[in-house]
Amino acid sequence: MAPTTASPADPAEPVRESPPVDLLASIRGALPHLAPAEQRVAEAVLADPAQAAEFSISALAGRARTSVTTVMRFCRAVGLANYPQLRLALAGAAAREDALRGERAWTSGDISATDSLQQVVEKIIYSEARSLEETGARLDVDMLERAVDAVAAARRIDIFGVGASGVVGQDLHQKLHRIGRMAFVWTDVHAALTASALLGPADVAIGISHSGTTSDTIAPLQAAAGRGATTIALTNFARSPIAESADLLLTTYALEAPYRVGATASRIAQLALVDCLFVAVAQRSYDDSTEALSGTWGAIHDSGTRRLPPAPPTGS
Structure with a gap:
């Protein structure tokens, strides 16, 4: 039996001195096991990392329909010590995503009702290629x-x-x-x-x-x-x-x-x-x-x- 790990929302879980290599992948991995209010924070962050990086902690809490305390718990759940560290990591992650997407205009990997067939193809290929890259890395x-x-x-x-x-x-x-x-x-x-x-x-x-x-x-x-x-x-x-x-x-x-x-x-x-x-x-x-x-x-x-x-x- 594998040794048990602390719950992602456990305050006793040690936080990292530096953000994880790929914060967005870490958030996606933790998402199903966060508390409901923390999941809303994660979803707000993943929807637009660049915008979230510019939010104050109160603004992000408002976007996620939760409290500042919950945002802080979310930071600890994904291994970060504080909110400034989250903002810095999100800015870096957003820059990396932009570089990987190149000149593509879309910002989300999900399919919308108004996407053209070309956009559908690009999003699917991008998502699958990234999945392989992240898994290998x-x-x-x-x-x-x-x-x-x-x-x-x-x-x-x-x-x-x-x-x-x-x-x-x-x-x-x-x-x-x-x-x-x-x-x-x-x-x-x-x-x-x-x-x-x-x-x-x-x-x-x-x-x-x-x-x-x-x-x-x-x-x-x-x-x-x-x-x-x-x-x-x-x-x-x-x-x-x-x-x-x-x-x-x-x-x-x-x-x-x-x-x-x-x-x-x-x-x-x-x-x-x-x-x-x-x-x-x-x-x-x-x-x-x-x-x-x-x-x-x-x-x-x-x-x-x-x-x-x-x-x-x-x-x-």
């Missing part, structure tokens, strides 16, 4: 290495996920299966719980949930932990329930806007992490993996080029 490589060690040594690997995360789980299963690993994917909670009952200390269970709150994924992961299996969580939110249920945590940083919940940005980030995990596992037995990939590709290629028997004559 903030990836805990040491944690990934531990996950690779566990999967490479596992007797069997069971993967749990539903909905869009289930599709990502199927991709990981297919990859592992092609290099000869005993891997299974379960997208139904009853089947997943049944599989968990067969796991032991030599096995690995991987739960995939963008939100980190999907009970149908968390339950079998917890059951697998109870059987002694090594558990790995892949989620977008480091303080989510699934993260607390896992020995190892792999975190994406997908930029999903409210209009596009379940959009491809989260899946692309998850698939990128899955690729990193798979390739690193395959490297551990490079020659065997190369031979297995070649053999499985050949089997598919041969079946696709094999001649089919001629059709029977009409009327036979």
Whole structure:
């Protein structure tokens, strides 16, 4: 079981002497687990970081329909010591966003009713590219290495996920299966719980949930932990329930806007992490993996080029 972390709103949580490298990504990650009033502050900040950086603390509190005290609690929740530090970090984040967007006129990644098709395309591509960049930049490589060690040594690997995360789980299963690993994917909670009952200390269970709150994924992961299996969580939110249920945590940083919940940005980030995990596992037995990939590709290629028997004559 992973060690528990302080709640994002816990006053005892230590604050940073300097802002996080990407404050906006940190705020997005903390958003689902903030108190409702603090969430309104976060939403006001994320809607327009440049404008928020110019607000007094009273003005930001008014925009978020809350109190100055709540704004201060929000600062501490995202690891900042005081409001001036938040304003400075927001100004820097806004400048970085402007540089990344270049000459694009829009300021929000969400889709509006008046956006042109060109703007829709630009926003989606920008959001998905940024999700990959943020995930790569903030990836805990040491944690990934531990996950690779566990999967490479596992007797069997069971993967749990539903909905869009289930599709990502199927991709990981297919990859592992092609290099000869005993891997299974379960997208139904009853089947997943049944599989968990067969796991032991030599096995690995991987739960995939963008939100980190999907009970149908968390339950079998917890059951697998109870059987002694090594558990790995892949989620977008480091303080989510699934993260607390896992020995190892792999975190994406997908930029999903409210209009596009379940959009491809989260899946692309998850698939990128899955690729990193798979390739690193395959490297551990490079020659065997190369031979297995070649053999499985050949089997598919041969079946696709094999001649089919001629059709029977009409009327036979």
